Amino acid sequence: MSGDGAVAEGIGARARRKEDARHLRGRGRFVGDIHMPGLREVAFLRSPMAHAKILSKTRSPDHALDIFFSEDLVGVAPIVTRSSIPGYKVSQYPVLATDKVRFVGEPVAMCVARNRAIAEDLIEQVEVGYDELPAIASCAGGRRENSELLHPEWGDNLFLETFFDSGVDQIIASAPISVELEMSCARQTMHPMEGKGVLAWWDDRADQLVVHTSTQVPHLIRAGLAECLGIAQAQIRVAPPDVGGGFGYKCLLQPEEVAVAWLAATFKKPFRWTEDRREHLVAGANARQHEYHIKAYADAQGRLLALDAEVSVDTGAYSVWPFTACLEAAQAGGNLPGPYHLAAYRCRTYSVATNKPPFAPYRGVARPGVCFAMEQVIDAIAQKVGREAWEVRRDNLVPASAMPYTNITNKHYDSGDYPEALVAAKNMIGLEAFRAGPRRDDKGRYLGIGFASFTEQSAHGTKVFASWGLPLVPGFDQAHVKLTPDGALEVAAGIHTIGQGLETTLAQIAHEQTRVPLKHIRVTLGDTAMTPFSTGAYASRGIVMSGGAVSRAAEVVAGRIKSIAAHLLQVEPAAVGFAEGRIFAANASVSYEDVGRAWYLRPDQLPETVNTAGLEATEGYKPDVDTGVFSYATHAVRLAVDAETGLVEILDYAIVEDCGRMVNPMIVEGQTYGGAAQGIGTALFEESPYDDNAQPLASTLLDYILPGPTELPSFRIDHRETLSPYSAHGIKGVGEGGAIAPPAAIVNAINDALSPLNAAVRQVPASPRRIRDAIRRARPSQAVAPEAGVAR
């Protein structure tokens, strides 16, 4: 597509990221970097109890204007997320706690001062009387008969229970083999490098509340703030600055965001809250905690016949807005069959309300959990039938010849060769040579190889989101493209840049259509006052949806550039083409600046029939088939397990991935590495444990271990490029995929390594303690240490 001989800057080019120049020099501007006269800093008093009635809230009278309780926030509505799914129970998530607290870290009071330290001093002036209630600290606890109710009006602690059955009983009765596994994933925090932050002020000139918030979804935040504050949307401008990572944590309306916006709207002054790491670790422990109980049935060769699954999600105390408290379970139930051909499937899901922070969709949304569960099932089947796990995997994957393929949960896989990626990964990791070699290394460590294959539904379409019952269905993104009088290109889209490189990749797509040099393309994102509507950056949708819109708008502007150029060159528009940064007709050419000057400065020279829409256009985009495009990959890992210490060293990590047309392979690789690093965190390190009273046990980075450079391997990556038949340029999303497979691949490799000891780990993180315990349990005569709550 970009083969016209010019320096490749369009789709497929390894162009350097436009945003790096400022970030590498520390010259980006995040919420914390904004200076404003009279700015006041906000600190929140947070609940120390997991579940309690609030008996009293006390401040001295002289603090009426710098300490605020729920009662002070007149006119502020709680965050309420409805769903169209029958049986779904709605929670009232107060901006500041009213009569009850439901998790440790829930905001109870808001304190304001000229700096954060003094605001934190004010917190100590507040007295809150609590009457502690029994806390729900687990799914099992929440579902127990007569358990304490988080929301008494519900009658139980279930946001939602779902059931799907394609009819499995007959197949189960006659299946030659079966395996049964119980598996679980720890609760996690997401840890974007920049935590959450929001600064709000009142712009008297525009008569608008202006909100600089660290968000993935500025246009949605405008809608959410309007709803909670009772302010017209036109009176709110959400203008996000640089965002230091989102991962799903910032695609939600947060109570602190509403509270700070209320301060600015009420007092007409600037206020800021900056989340600190402790707040994030305690109040932001909101992801990944799933439990699986799966029975799988297969033939004697290991071909899957049926899957019978129960999935519980430890959903926390409230529903987040707008993604509901059942998105996770819906995704888990829908995605569990993964990339495999499966004819019979039964799945029950429970979204259990617990006294923990409200569950949020973290990079991969449910799929790291389902991949972790399903890929262990495949390995267990392989072990049972005595075959190599990769062979059983290959035999069960949907073959390329079946594409496009609609699976048992009605997911429409658009294109790809899943088995080929698996085989390529197996060859990269060197399985055959490994099997011929020793099982232990010279230090006595046990060696293993593990695989994980998955599909990643990206840019889920409107119907998919509607089927999850979301109150807001993500629509068709628009983009605006404009040629400036001096021949540069301005691109505006409502999606936001959160570190994923959209300022570069959207420019590459605009270049692809217009051939304006990349350095002359400027991309503006996110600001609701400056960009057309977009639902935002999540669900690996940006490059497909906003990319599609930029492509369309740029295509229209390109046509108009050609029309004016044709007039200047005195030829028909069809005779005009782009090359070498100019517009040619045979050997004659004009520059983009000539075209811009003609339209903006010398319109008198243009013909009577000129298109007065000019050199700018806003266009929208919807893929031809609106059910998402599926990226896929296989990860393969070789590692060593020290059986005495339980420590794991990753020796080699190979990824074969296919995200359709790569707009910028360097960015695809960066996304994949970053995701895989987070996946390794899930697999081996990260955990937010709670005690039986739902008290969080990891409140600093001493207790919550993030992988660092020394824990990460040098990933090896190989690309496939199977275009999507449905999207512009055949592009698929890739933002989440890297995070999906590592827990599965790593645990499969650990269990492969430990197979001589008959030990297996079924929980992530596969911490040293869990590995040591698994080995100890496998020793027949030894006393078994109790499962440790805290991974050590």
Add this chain to the structure above:
Amino acid sequence: MKSSAFELKHARTLREATELLAAADGDAKVLAGGQSLVPMLNLRLARPKLLVDIKRASGFRELAADDKVFSIGAGWTHAEIEDGVLEDPTRGLLRSVAHGIAYRAVRNRGTMGGSLAHADPAADWVSTLAALGATIVVEGGGERPKRHAAESFVDGAFATKLGEAEVISAIEVPRLSADASWAYHKICRKTGEFANAIGVVVLDLKAGLQRVLAGATSGSPALLPNTAARLAEAGPRAACEIVAEEIRVVLPNLDLDTQELHAVAIRRALATLGEGQRR
């Protein structure tokens, strides 16, 4: 996560530091490298009225040597020890341990004396200096400095023999002879994290030093005298055989898994005895 208000005073001399501490009625903390104290301040777990900064105070960076002992001022940083800016009287043990403390950014500021005063059970110097039989010199509690044996200086987690108006001025490290061998093994989940178990072995028969120590316990480090005696008599392989048994005796309150982990750390140290100084 911002500290509560405090007053900051910069001591010019060691003597001035102890005077400031004495005048503060127990409501003061000494600020050296700040690598443990500042996070504690920001978490508001430490809320002193006064911080006495000794970074530029004279008297904390003295070096003194004779043929038995090398005395290191408490204000030397881990990085300076790692880089060999000062002599290592232990034939490489101090440098090797310093290199493994946290991250370079922490090592650049953190000091040996600060680490001992903070007394995190998992800190490397607490174990290393106890295993070496070092002496910790403390001033401010009278006219003459007090001397504490390193193995009894730490009373438990974050608890030491340091009085309210006292500071650590120096650490006297015994010189190891040319025949000495040492080994240090720590087990931690991630490079730079605090250890879950530390095993230290120091064997210098010429200097009468034979010590095996389990560190990163839940309290003060524990010496394993039987294992050490066995090592001196019959060598590391024989010593390994009795480690697990002695761990159960000296660390009876730990669970089975943690006891096993400490035994592993010590056995691995024994298995590499002497390799460190040959490197």
